Amino acid sequence: MRLAILLLAALLVACTAPQPPVAVSDVEITKPMPGMHMSAGFLTITNRTDETLRITSVDSPQFESVEIHETTVTDGISRMRELDELLVPANGSATLERGGKHLMLMRPRNLEDSVTLQFYSGGSPVLSVEFSFSSQDKTNEG
Amino acid sequence: MSLRNLIIAVALAIALAAGAFVAIRMQAPTAPVTALVLPTPNPVPEFSLLNQQGEAVDQRVFEGQWDLVFFGFTHCPDVCPTTLQVLAAAKKSLADSGRETLPRIVLVSVDPERDTPELLGKYVDYFGQGNLGLTGTLEEIRKLTGGLGIFFEKRPGDDENYNVDHSAAVLVIDPNGGFHSLFSGPHVADNYVHDLPLIMGGK
Numbered sequence: 001m002r003l004a005i006l007l008l009a010a011l012l013v014a015c016t017a018p019q020p021p022v023a024v025s026d027v028e029i030t031k032p033m034p035g036m037h038m039s040a041g042f043l044t045i046t047n048r049t050d051e052t053l054r055i056t057s058v059d060s061p062q063f064e065s066v067e068i069h070e071t072t073v074t075d076g077i078s079r080m081r082e083l084d085e086l087l088v089p090a091n092g093s094a095t096l097e098r099g100g101k102h103l104m105l106m107r108p109r110n111l112e113d114s115v116t117l118q119f120y121s122g123g124s125p126v127l128s129v130e131f132s133f134s135s136q137d138k139t140n141e142g
Numbered sequence: 143m144s145l146r147n148l149i150i151a152v153a154l155a156i157a158l159a160a161g162a163f164v165a166i167r168m169q170a171p172t173a174p175v176t177a178l179v180l181p182t183p184n185p186v187p188e189f190s191l192l193n194q195q196g197e198a199v200d201q202r203v204f205e206g207q208w209d210l211v212f213f214g215f216t217h218c219p220d221v222c223p224t225t226l227q228v229l230a231a232a233k234k235s236l237a238d239s240g241r242e243t244l245p246r247i248v249l250v251s252v253d254p255e256r257d258t259p260e261l262l263g264k265y266v267d268y269f270g271q272g273n274l275g276l277t278g279t280l281e282e283i284r285k286l287t288g289g290l291g292i293f294f295e296k297r298p299g300d301d302e303n304y305n306v307d308h309s310a311a312v313l314v315i316d317p318n319g320g321f322h323s324l325f326s327g328p329h330v331a332d333n334y335v336h337d338l339p340l341i342m343g344g345k
Contacts, residue, residue, distance in 0.1 A: 033223070035264035040219035065303075071220045076326055077293055078221045078310040098224045099328065105219075106303065 021049045022088075022119075022127050026095075028134045029115055032108055041066075041103030041117070045086070046093040053088040057120045064107035066117070071099055174337035176325055183320025187289030191250075191278035194263030199276070201286075201319055208245040208342045209274075209315040210334075213292050215253030215306050216265045222249075225329050226269040229312065232334035233270070239335075243344030245314070250286065251277040252294035252308045290321055314341060 022045065029041040047053040058066045068083045086101065088094040096102050103117070116130045186201045193199050204211075210229050214222035229247045236244055249266050251257035254277050257265075262275035277283070287294060287309075294308040312329060316322040323341055325333065 033265060033268050035261050036216060038217060038219055040223075069220070073221075073310050073327065076309055076311055077307055079297075079307045080218070080220065080305045098220060102220050 019048060022047055022053060024117075024119075024127065024129050027129075027131045029103075029105070029131060030135075031111060031133045032105075037108065038104065038106045039108075041105055041115075042096050042098060043103075044093050044095045045088050045119070047088040048091060050090050052090050053126065054121050055086040055088065055094075055119050055126065056084070056122050058103060059118050059120070060105065060116055062108060062111055062115045063105040064109060066106070067104045068101065069104045070101045073099070172340065174323065174340050176330075176333035177314065177323045177337045177341060178326065179323040179341065180321065183316050183318065183322045184290075186315060186319050186321060187285055189278075189282050189285040191276045191282050191286070192259045194259050194266060194275040196259040203274070203276075204315045204319040206317055208243065208317060208338075209248050210245045211248040211250060211313045211315055213250045213252050213287060213294060213308050213311075215251055215308070216257050216261055217253065218306070221310065223269075225310070225312065225327075226266075226273075228329045228331045229334065230269045231331040232338065235331065235335045236338060241339060241345060243339075243342050245338060245342065246272060246274055248274040248276065248315075250283065251275070252283065252287070253296070253306045254278060254280055254283060255296075314338075 025044050025046065027041070027043040029043075030039055032039045045053070045055065055068070058068065060066050068086050069080050070083050071078060071080045073079075082104075083101065086094055086096075094101075105115075114130050114132050116128060118128045119126045186204050188201050190198060190200050193203070210233075212222070212225055212229070214225070216222070226247065226249065229245075233244055233247065247266070247269065249262065251262055257275075257277045259275070259277055262277050266273040266275040276286075286292075290313060292309045292311070292313075294306055297305045297307060299305060310327045310329075312325045312327070313321055314323040314325070325337075
């Protein structure tokens with residue numbers, strides 16, 4: 001009986017393996033188009049901590065410069081601006097998507113099939129993730 | 143006619159009328175839903191620009207086919223490719239449904255400093271064959287945009303890294319070179335697939 005309880009406890013622990021406090025999902029980053037030196041990155045950052053996460057910079061070995069930008073369309077005019085930081089609410093997420101916030105990846109160097117992004121909060125590294133470039137055929141995106 | 147037959151006849155007549163009413167309601171809609179159609183087409187103003195082959199073209203480049211015209215720039219990573227993808231997807235969907243009258247997709251650069259005909263050509267070709275890119279001097283671009291009510295403004299930035307604010311609308315130019323209608327966005331392929339056949343007519 002005691003053994004059974006221990007086994008059950010071990011099983012429960014195994015099933016509740018801790019999730020990472022910060023995670024990135026739904027990534028869409030395409031290689032720069034022919035002749036272009038830039039691309040946009042779209043993704044979702046999930047913050048499972050109890051504190052707001054402030055992403056203040058992002059860098060990548062594959063791009064000389066990465067900035068956080070936001071596109072807005074007001075009164076029919078499309079504008080793009082650099083953001084100082086991206087706030088990810090406690091136990092929440094922030095989505096970078098077409099027509100909204102996005103990563104602006106500039107001046108690629110030695111591009112192969114994947115891209116690594118490093119996220120920082122006030123100079124401290126938060127997360128480093130590697131993704132494959134997305135397929136470029138996204139003609140059904142609304 | 144007996145009373146019974148009369149009742150049957152009246153019931154049949156009501157059923158026929160109801161059927162006809164439903165049939166009319168279910169017919170293909172006849173008016174664009176998303177596009178704003180001008181009361182009368184407005185001739186495109188005179189201009190002189192370069193196409194992506196570097197050849198000089200003027201306002202007559204808009205004659206002979208329906209055009210979907212977007213104003214943007216190649217160093218725009220988000221709105222411009224997304225809009226051109228939507229237009230390309232709508233055109234493909236219309237072609238797949240068997241339509242022969244298809245629009246040409248046109249990108250007019252609002253960033254002639256960086257958008258050479260060659261670069262613009264690579265960019266528009268990326269979104270499909272037969273697309274047109276126009277660039278040239280700022281003065282000539284302003285002749286075209288000014289006459290069509292399109293706004294753009296270069297934002298301050300360092301040498302290579304600046305943005306251009308610009309109108310997000312897509313204009314429809316008719317085969318006579320007249321500004322016919324516009325889609326003000328957000329741009330969704332299904333809206334174009336619905337409205338364009340009604341705007342362009344033909345098969």
